[in-house]
Amino acid sequence: MAEFNIAVVSGDGIGPEVTAEAVNVLKKIGEKFNHIFNFKYVLAGGCAIDEFGVCLPEETLEICKQSDSVLLGAVGGPKWDNVENKNRPEKALLGLRDGLGLFTNLRPATMYKALANASPLKPEIVEDGLDIMIVRELTGGIYFGDRGYRQGKYGEEAYDTEAYSKKEIERIARNAFDVAMQRNKNLVSVDKANVLESSRLWRKTVDEISKEYPEVKVSHMYVDNASMQLVRNPKQFDVILTSNMFGDILSDEASMITGSIGLLPSASIGDGRLGMYEPIHGSAPDIAGQNKANPIATILSVAMMLKYSFKLDKEAKAIEDAVISVLEKGYRTPDIMSEGMILVGTKEMGKVIADEINM
Numbered sequence: 001m002a003e004f005n006i007a008v009v010s011g012d013g014i015g016p017e018v019t020a021e022a023v024n025v026l027k028k029i030g031e032k033f034n035h036i037f038n039f040k041y042v043l044a045g046g047c048a049i050d051e052f053g054v055c056l057p058e059e060t061l062e063i064c065k066q067s068d069s070v071l072l073g074a075v076g077g078p079k080w081d082n083v084e085n086k087n088r089p090e091k092a093l094l095g096l097r098d099g100l101g102l103f104t105n106l107r108p109a110t111m112y113k114a115l116a117n118a119s120p121l122k123p124e125i126v127e128d129g130l131d132i133m134i135v136r137e138l139t140g141g142i143y144f145g146d147r148g149y150r151q152g153k154y155g156e157e158a159y160d161t162e163a164y165s166k167k168e169i170e171r172i173a174r175n176a177f178d179v180a181m182q183r184n185k186n187l188v189s190v191d192k193a194n195v196l197e198s199s200r201l202w203r204k205t206v207d208e209i210s211k212e213y214p215e216v217k218v219s220h221m222y223v224d225n226a227s228m229q230l231v232r233n234p235k236q237f238d239v240i241l242t243s244n245m246f247g248d249i250l251s252d253e254a255s256m257i258t259g260s261i262g263l264l265p266s267a268s269i270g271d272g273r274l275g276m277y278e279p280i281h282g283s284a285p286d287i288a289g290q291n292k293a294n295p296i297a298t299i300l301s302v303a304m305m306l307k308y309s310f311k312l313d314k315e316a317k318a319i320e321d322a323v324i325s326v327l328e329k330g331y332r333t334p335d336i337m338s339e340g341m342i343l344v345g346t347k348e349m350g351k352v353i354a355d356e357i358n359m
């Protein structure tokens with residue numbers, strides 16, 4: 001029997017609703033596979049501003065650091081839109097990623113056969129589903145580089161800097177190759193090496209690390225081509241490894257291909273076991289408190305937690321299989337509802353998935 005401590009940052013809007021269902025699913029996994037999951041609830045985001053005046057209280061970060069993993073709902077909402085920039089709810093996410101050393105973002109873009117008609121792409125391009133994993137560098141590159149204003153050739157100008165150290169590229173590349181080893185062993189590294197010096201170091205370093213993983217087939221693609229290939233023939237991809245900004249853009253493109261924002265999970269991991277797992281969607285203030293949110297993205301986020309942080313592959317698969325099964329049985333929350341299907345709310349969707357695990 002194994003025991004795991006999980007910090008739950010439910011957050012704002014639909015965050016508490018969807019995390020509640022994911023916690024119930026984990027409890028079911030615990031019962032079925034004989035594990036103990038302990039949950040500690042902490043505040044971050046708008047609710048923390050209301051309670052403590054700061055978006056990321058030190059106590060929250062400390063408890064997250066001491067946990068085996070973090071489950072996050074979503075933060076933010078119109079109530080806090082006018083809060084000063086450095087204390088906006090979304091800053092809590094950056095503070096958590098940075099404070100926990102989570103430099104790798106894993107974003108699967110999975111499309112289930114049962115939902116093929118939700119994709120904006122032609123059916124023949126996505127039939128039989130899609131399964132891509134985007135591995136995005138999360139704590140370096142242009143979002144963290146030197147920036148500011150200065151006098152340039154045409155007067156005042158603003159600048160941002162893309163900089164990557166070899167060490168940063170090595171560690172994200174190793175994480176991406178490890179992920180590829182757990183999948184179909186096919187990795188495409190995306191850069192802009194025809195123009196950017198930082199991309200040339202990226203490409204050279206990925207090639208060096210690839211020697212440690214002889215089983216993984218590696219290739220390189222320019223980011224402009226990659227964005228085109230994702231809509232032309234997305235099935236060619238297994239693992240995509242890329243930088244912070246390119247990953248930000250490509251992962252949104254890939255998620256759209258699959259059809260619904262309410263279905264996709266994500267993981268942020270570092271060197272060790274601790275990771276932060278969250279749906280890719282936000283706090284959806286427009287549907288908060290109405291039992292309308294789709295909890296599947298958050299439930300699949302805990303499946304990623306089981307797989308990547310706790311190495312419980314069998315248990316993770318039990319959750320994924322349960323989700324596929326309820327979708328095939330026709331259960332739908334409003335965001336993915338179509339004619340002839342069974343309309344359910346957040347709580348009911350969580351319950352049918354948890355019940356499916358028991359079968």
Ligand code: NAD
Pocket residue numbers: 014018073074075076077078090093261262263278279280281282283284285286287292293294295297335
């Ligand atoms: P959003 O993802 O919250 O919502 C976009 C649309 O998708 C809305 O119509 C919403 O109802 C719908 N939606 C989102 N999740 C859904 C779900 N699980 N089930 C059904 N429908 C769902 O994005 P937004 O409206 O741009 O942002 C709302 C707030 O969330 C903002 O304050 C934003 O800053 C914040 N946000 C937080 C995170 C995060 O915590 N990781 C990420 C993105 C946005």
